Amino acid sequence: MSLQVEVLEQSFDAIKPHADGFVASFYDNLFTANPEARPLFDTTDMEAQKKKLLSSLVLVVESLRKPDVLNGALRGLGARHVKYGALPEHYPLVGGALLTTFEQYLQEKWTPEVKQAWVDA
Numbered sequence: 001m002s003l004q005v006e007v008l009e010q011s012f013d014a015i016k017p018h019a020d021g022f023v024a025s026f027y028d029n030l031f032t033a034n035p036e037a038r039p040l041f042d043t044t045d046m047e048a049q050k051k052k053l054l055s056s057l058v059l060v061v062e063s064l065r066k067p068d069v070l071n072g073a074l075r076g077l078g079a080r081h082v083k084y085g086a087l088p089e090h091y092p093l094v095g096g097a098l099l100t101t102f103e104q105y106l107q108e109k110w111t112p113e114v115k116q117a118w119v120d121a
């Protein structure tokens with residue numbers, strides 16, 4: 001598996017004009033599909049959280065061509081998530097909510113190729 005960098009960049013660019021709605025829908029999708037994940041965010045300022053999620057997604061997509069930056073960013077994020085109580089089995093749920101949200105926002109641009117690129121990423 002190698003990252004389809006161009007596909008990821010282009011499809012993410014199409015999200016950017018709708019970024020605020022995208023991150024709001026992401027948490028709606030996450031908590032609707034997985035109500036048990038809600039308590040992890042009980043004391044979280046969700047407006048701030050949406051902004052942080054968006055900046056981390058932007059950072060990741062902008063670092064796809066810079067493996068050292070990407071590696072450092074993801075390791076830092078992963079280490080902090082241990083403290084937040086995120087468990088390995090939560091990641092597929094978050095990944096699933098992300099894919100659902102991409103599908104909702106990209107609509108006809110959510111082609112099998114784009115889907116596969118995000119599943120791999």
Ligand code: HEM
Nearest residue numbers: 037040041043044052053056077080084086087090091094
């Ligand atoms: C690709 C996966 C994920 C990304 C990009 C992501 C992104 C973020 C970001 C940027 C923050 C803000 C603080 C920081 O930078 O450390 C954060 C906090 C948090 N995340 Fe995630 N996250 C991911 C997966 C998960 C998973 C699987 C869970 C568990 C359900 C989770 C639960 C939390 C919690 C509880 C916080 C703390 C909120 C607070 O400060 O109160 N995240 N996440």
